[in-house]
Amino acid sequence: MSSIAKLFDLKGKTALVTGGSRGLGLQIAEALGEQGARLVLAARKRDELDAAVAHLRVRGIEADWIAADAAHDEDIARLADGALARLGHVDILVNNAGATWGAPAEDYPLQAWDKVMNLNVRGLFLLTQAIGKRSMIPRRCGRIVNVASIAGLAGNAPGTMETIAYNTSKGAVVNFTRTLAAEWGEHGITVNALAPGFFPSKMTQGSLDRIGVETMCARVPLRRLGDDDDLKGAALLLASGAGKHITGQILAVDGGASAVV
Known part of the structure; x- marks a missing residue:
């Protein structure tokens, strides 16, 4: 029987985090790194990656980065090669x-449809396939955490957002997670997804400006948006030994927004 501290310990583990230079990706990277994981962050912009790695290293977290656009097949192949070479x-x-x-x-x-689908679905599939086939399946272990969204669980309230490609793509991530969990469970690999609600970020800023933070909060049972810590515990659970018997699950981290009609 392991102690709670041991179950959540990631010392000696390695992690690749895409979209890891800011926002939710950087928040998740902080959580994994604080528990001892060695990190490689991937994103498109070198300056943002440099800043993210510096931010992590100040906190004693070992991290490196690879600039890549996960919407392009050749960048995904290069990212997989680079991550495996470094980690x-x-x-x-x-x-x-x-x-x-x-x-x-x-x-x-x-x-716009193709841009969203190529990154959110195609790129996710190709990178997962590469890392799974080359690293996780041969070693018969691995943790895959997909970042979906509560937008993949339902449509948008009338008069709020018009994001049909995004919602469709995140719905695909939800069922990708369940399907892959069923296929790769025999290899000792868990596959789960986080489904965040609204968190202030560069991606959501336009919607927050248009709709208003107060209006958004009024639709959430906890009457607040997500903050810089709210994904950390959930991500750590799914990435660590504490989640070794959890697979194929979608965990909404949304203040209860998806629980109400």
């Missing part, structure tokens, strides 16, 4: 990179 193997894969685009469904640009 040796990947124990924990956090698929957080994502994009959104707002427009009415009847006028939604095909270019």
